[in-house]
Amino acid sequence: MRIDVISIFPEYLNALNLSLLGKAQDAGLLEVNVHDLRNHTFDRHKTVDDTPYGGGAGMVMKPEPWALALESVLETSPAAQKPVLIVPTPSGEGFNQSAAYELAEAEHLVFACGRYEGIDERMFHWAREHFWVRLMSVGDYVLNGGEVAALAMVEAIGRLVPGVVGNPESLVEESHGDEGLLEYPVYTKPSSWRGYEVPEILLSGDHGKIAEWRKEQQAERTRTRRPDLWFKHQNMA
Numbered sequence: 001m002r003i004d005v006i007s008i009f010p011e012y013l014n015a016l017n018l019s020l021l022g023k024a025q026d027a028g029l030l031e032v033n034v035h036d037l038r039n040h041t042f043d044r045h046k047t048v049d050d051t052p053y054g055g056g057a058g059m060v061m062k063p064e065p066w067a068l069a070l071e072s073v074l075e076t077s078p079a080a081q082k083p084v085l086i087v088p089t090p091s092g093e094g095f096n097q098s099a100a101y102e103l104a105e106a107e108h109l110v111f112a113c114g115r116y117e118g119i120d121e122r123m124f125h126w127a128r129e130h131f132w133v134r135l136m137s138v139g140d141y142v143l144n145g146g147e148v149a150a151l152a153m154v155e156a157i158g159r160l161v162p163g164v165v166g167n168p169e170s171l172v173e174e175s176h177g178d179e180g181l182l183e184y185p186v187y188t189k190p191s192s193w194r195g196y197e198v199p200e201i202l203l204s205g206d207h208g209k210i211a212e213w214r215k216e217q218q219a220e221r222t223r224t225r226r227p228d229l230w231f232k233h234q235n236m237a
């Protein structure tokens with residue numbers, strides 16, 4: 001999979017070279033390129049924003065540097081079809097595990113990380129001619145820009161690319177998986193630690209009973225911590 005990220009703070013994305021995603025890049029499973037939007041400006045101050053038409057607080061990102069940056073990414077796209085352009089924004093559709101699975105199928109993802117009050121709306125109209133555009137939010141709160149949201153989405157998507165996670169079994173029993181339940185609690189050695197004990201059932205060797213206990217724990221956690229997910233789970237086929 002090829003991923004390009006465009007930002008005025010490319011250093012934010014350095015974290016993508018660490019850990020699992022760093023190794024996946026070394027192994028050639030993933031290619032991540034980060035681009036500085038300001039390289040696509042022509043004035044001395046490398047201006048990427050201006051005041052909003054109609055007035056109001058804050059600044060709006062100019063469309064032309066975005067079009068130029070995106071055109072330069074398109075030139076080297078390996079994708080047969082339109083690449084997917086993900087624009088992180090708190091006003092987008094919700095990004096979740098099923099969106100991550102869907103996007104992990106794409107050949108080429110491009111992230112456009114905006115700052116300020118957003119990007120001139122005409123950029124989106126232009127972009128739809130060349131990309132499959134997805135406006136996506138990582139939660140109901142506001143970040144200063146799309147970079148941290150892009151980090152989260154790239155990590156969630158990248159780890160689903162075949163081969164990135166060494167043991168694919170570990171993707172099977174996860175929170176937000178097929179079942180729509182949160183993960184059960186886990187324990188490791190020692191069995192007694194600072195007066196706290198590992199639940200006895202886990203030491204019993206009875207795999208049937210253990211599976212049953214874990215299922216109960218998942219249900220209880222989901223019901224108390226995420227009543228919204230519990231409601232959906234109960235209404236699942």
Ligand code: 6GU
Nearest residue numbers: 088089138141143145149
């Ligand atoms: Cl995707 N971007 C920004 N700037 N803020 C957010 C967000 C995205 N998702 C939630 N808050």
